[in-house]
Amino acid sequence: MDLNKIQVSPKKRTPWQAVDVGFKMATQWYRSLFILYALPFFLFSIGIFLVLSDHPIWAGLIIWWLKPLFERAPLFFVSRALFGEVQPVKTVFNQWLKILKFDWLGSLLWRRFSFTRSYDLPITLLEQVSGKTRAKRLRVLHQQGTSESILLTMMCFLSVFVFQYALIALLALLVPIDYFGDVFNWYSSNSIHVSYYQIASVLLTVSIIEPFYICAGFMLYINRRIELEAWDIEISFRNMLEKEKYIGAGKLPTILVFGALLVGGLTFSPTPVYAQSNDLEHQVLHNDFDQVNNKDEAKSRINDIFKGEDFTNEETISAWRLKSFEYDGDLNWLEKLINAFGRWFEKHFANSGSGDIEVSGYLNNVAFIIKALLISALLIVISILIYRYRTNIAYLIGYSKKLPLNNSTKETNTLFGLDVTQESLPENIPEEVITLFKAGNTRQAIGLLYRATLSKLMTEKGFRFDESYTEGECLAVVTQGDDNSLTGFISDMTTVWQQLAYGHVQPTEETLNTLCNRWSGVFSNAE
Amino acid sequence: MYLINTEYKVETPEGVDLTAELAGPIPRILAFIIDISIRFGVIYVFYLIFQSLNWTVGPVFIAYFLLEWFYPTLFEVLYRGQTPGKRIVGLVVVNDDLTPVSWNSSIIRNFLRTVDFLPVLYVGGLITMILNPHYKRLGDLSAGTIVVYKNRTKDSEQLPKVKAIAPNLTLELEDQVAIVNFTQRHSEFSSDRAQEIANILEPIHGLQNKNAVNHLHGLGKWYLGGKD
Structure with a gap:
């Protein structure tokens, strides 16, 4: 048993969660588990039926009684698989009788009716204890998970019944409506075929459900051991050892100076930079970390801060509400x-x-x-x-040719944080742009040109942009307009803007001049 | 490496990981049986009252209809995702981003019970639930909901009586959690086993047996906020 190879994420769970993990485990190795359970079970059942062919009820009873023996091989398989050792089904079959031998009589006689069967089986099979030792071990384990394991057995028992009825109901649902009654008549008749059908469907559903039952019980057991023996802690402690930096470090006293560095680092917060903003300097937020001398002072300062803007959030909501009133007039007039x-x-x-x-x-x-x-x-x-x-x-109805678009008349004033109203723009744009550029304010120059472009597109060319649009989306809108020279210009303009704004690539003066000239060609300059 | 577990993780836009434990078929069948017993109990009492008063039993059928269709939805939405049965077992229905279940999704998931019922007695739903990695039945799949365990607040456990020790090296979060677990669960395993586990970390703390256990308990107490 190598804990490090455990296939289930190790942690302490509640018993129900353990049952659920058991179901997951069963689906993980379902094919092997099903074969390991169903193959011997079916072979054995067929044998019994051949011997007792006239008494299906007795045959069924014997098969049911011996059922716990078949649970051992899947449990053996899954107990190995849990620690990463997935054995081929054949290997397990080779040891089948050996697995069966230990304490088999008990599990068929006085323990046959135990409702905690799946929870207890691992003790018999894996710990190989019996008699007093077993009882002592059970007492420890059963302090938790007992009621869950009993309910698990009951629910699985119930599921077998439900599944078996589902099989016949499915049959009844699929036959034509005229024969619907016949199916039920056949099923409720006392013929021997019905008995065989019932027993076969029970056998099938039992073998479908058993792997889940076995794994859920096994996981209950494993979960209890994880709890009692702190497997998860052992595994994490072993992982800790592998982190070399810890070794030896614990023996030396170390002084940490992180605190001061951390506070210093957090007080600087960069403000977003827009092309139109004149003020590019970083704003430094001030935090006063003066010494507070006594408790009361600290308390009053904390209260002050809580009253401040950051910690209060006032909203005024107005709505119609029903007033409580008493109607003391009478409704005679209505009558x-x-x-x-x-x-x-x-x-x-x-x-x-x-x-x-x-x-x-x-x-x-x-x-x-x-x-x-x-x-x-x-x-x-x-x-x-x-x-x-x-x-x-x-x-x-074809009366009007025009589908009314979403005719919201709201003007778009800002696009991606840029002010694009006409009032915000200077009179002669190309001139202003070049002046700014010569003064070294490249960002402002390109920003102004781009803003002016967007503004003109909306006012002069009649394009409509939503405030949520990105540069690319604006370009896409323009591209749909079928004006090739305009599209070409906007595309170049957008590229230059994006490269500067996001890529910090400075355009050359030549590029800027070309853009300005083209701008004047495309848009009329405001006079 | 994939480890078998029933953990369900959601990352919020703020980068916070939320986790929940998915609930599987057996606890859910149990919760369902409790719920259906409650419903039938109510209807039966209703029926007895109507019969003893010699009234027509028509309203009983209407009550049955309403209970059958709206009992889960009303409870799930108005009672924080829990029908009485789920409450007893400790389950809760949530949207699959772990937000509280809404009218919309609760109605879809409960009206589709009819499909999960097929061919009879919820066998279809049970099979889907087992096959689905998140234990969703068809109603859950279409409504986008999951059933998870509700964390119950545990009584604060008795911590070992040792002095908290300030750690002199920074441990990663998971390692801190391991030490805290070791401290909180100290009464669950034997002292021999505790020493055995504590000795694993000898290369780090340089202590053995009882001293090692006490040292780790002290650290655990510190991580839990004990300062004395």
């Missing part, structure tokens, strides 16, 4: 109104003379009012909807 309406209705529409006009007439009136109200509400809703979507409807 009178209904009655008046009822009388009017009776007079004009109801066929008077019928005997129970008093009661049913009144009820009819109420119903009529409600009906009228509902119908008018419906009409109102429909007309509101028609009015709301009138343009879309006009488009749908």
Whole structure:
């Protein structure tokens, strides 16, 4: 048993979590487990059926009684596989009888009805203890996980039943509806075939479920041992030893000066740099780390800081709420109104003379009012909807050729943090750009040109950008416009801007001049 | 190396790892059985009342319909993801990003019970659950929900009576956790075993047996915040 090769992530779990990990483990090696369980089980069952062919009930009982013996081989396999030693099925079969031998009588007689079977089997099979030692060991293990292992057995038992009914139900669901009854008649008849069918389906479902049952019980056992023997801690301690830097370090006193460095490093926070911002200098946030001398002073300062802007978040929410009120008037007027309406209705529409006009007439009136109200509400809703979507409807019935786009009239004022309103731009843009560039403010120069480009695209060329657009998306919008010279310019402009803004690549003066000239060609300069 | 486990991890946009333990078929069947017993119990009491008063039993059927379809949803959304059965077993339904389950997903996952029920008695759902790596049945798959264990707050365990020792070397987080585990779980394993494990770290702390155990307990106490 090499703990370092354990295939389950080692940690202390609750018993239910251990059961779930057991299910995972069963799916991991399901094929081997199924063969190891089902092959001997089926062969044995067929043998018993051949011998006792006239008494399927007895045969079934014997098979059920001997069932625990077949659980040993899969458990043996999974106990090896857990520590990374996945044996071929054949190797396990070679040792099958040897695995079976230890303490077999007990598991068939006085332990046959034990509900904690899957939890206890590892002690018999893997620890090879019996008698008093076993009982002592069980007492330790059973301090936890007992109820879970009992419930596990019960749930698996239940599943066998449910699965077996599911098989017949599936059959019934798949036959044509006319024969539906026949299936049930056949199933409820006492024929020997039905017995065989039932027993075969039980055998099948038992072998499907058993690997899960075995693994879940085994994992309960392993989990208890992880807890009792602290496997997970042992494994992490061994991992610690492999980190060479720890060795010997613990014996020398070391002084850590990280604290001071850390505080110094955190107080600088870079502010975002935009091309339009004149102020490129880094802002240094000040933290005063003055000495605080006594407890009260510290407390009051902490309170001050908590009252500050960073720790409070006030929101004003206004909404309609139902006021609590008491209605002290009476609803007589409503009753009178209904009655008046009822009388009017009776007079004009109801066929008077019928005997129970008093009661049913009144009820009819109420119903009529409600009906009228509902119908008018419906009409109102429909007309509101028609009015709301009138343009879309006009488009749908072919009356109008234009599908109304999302005609939000909101102007876009900023794009990726750049102010693109026309008011923010100077009069003569190329001139201003070149002046800025000559003064060494490359960033501002290109930024201004790009902003002006975007602004003109929106005001002059009528493109529409959302505030959420990126440079690439703006370019894509322009590309759709089918104006090749414009697209070419915007594409070059965007590249230059992106290289400067994100790549910090300075454009040459020549590039800038070309861009300015092209700009003047594409857009009219504001006069 | 892949280790078998039932851990479910989600990383939030802020880079925080959230983990939960997925709940498998057996605890969920158990929770379901508790829930269905409660439902049938309620309906039976209802039926007895109506019958003894000689009223028509029609409303009983309506109540049955409502309970059958809305009991899980209402409990899951209004009761922090737990039906009474799940609460007893300690399970909770959450969205698969570990946020609380919403009306939308709870309704989808519970109305699709009908599909999980097929061919009969939830066998379809059970098979899907076992085959799915996150133990999802069909309803969970379509609603994007998972069932996980709810962490129960444990009573603070009795720590060993030693003086906290300030560590003189910086250990990585996982190693600190190991030492804290060793300290917190000291009453679970025998003192011989504790010494055996503590001796593993001899190259680091240079102590043996009882002294090693006490040293590690002291460190653990320090990591847990004990300063005396």
